[in-house]
Amino acid sequence: MRLSNRNKAPVYNFVNTLLMMFVTAGIGAFLLNEYRFNILGVESYLFLLVPVMMLIVFHLNGRQIFEYDSDGEALNFKNRNIIPFLDKPLHDEFPKYKLIKYDVINIFFIKRLYVTISSKNSGSTMLKYEISYLTRKEVNDLQLSLNKVVKANKEKNELK
Incomplete structure (x- = not known):
């Protein structure tokens, strides 16, 4: 099974550009208010705070593009x-x-995929992927595919 949200990259680029424009406009509005109009008092800091927080949340969600391929071996x-x-x-x-x-951790708007694989050196290794930008259906399809692989591996190990 193949899963990819690479086709949504232009949307994520647009959102990132829009947020950067909001930050720039917020800085401009803040400077205009502070040095020219002085209409707002302390509230003028919201011109800086709100767009910067939105940009931080966008990037704290993690890597935007996730691709998965389970075809073959x-x-x-x-x-x-x-x-x-x-x-x-x-x-x-x-x-x-x-x-x-594997484990899918879902905390508020942040989703992470933790995959545990066997390793010769340390016994097992945990890999972490950020899947916050996948839809619910894509996450369910990913879990279904990984469940099949884990189940097949358990059956093989029981036969040995």
């Missing part, structure tokens, strides 16, 4: 940001038989 995960220099992109590929378990 390997699982392939890619997670990257729309702004290349902001975060290092993640790319992991490993055989399906190494998948031990």
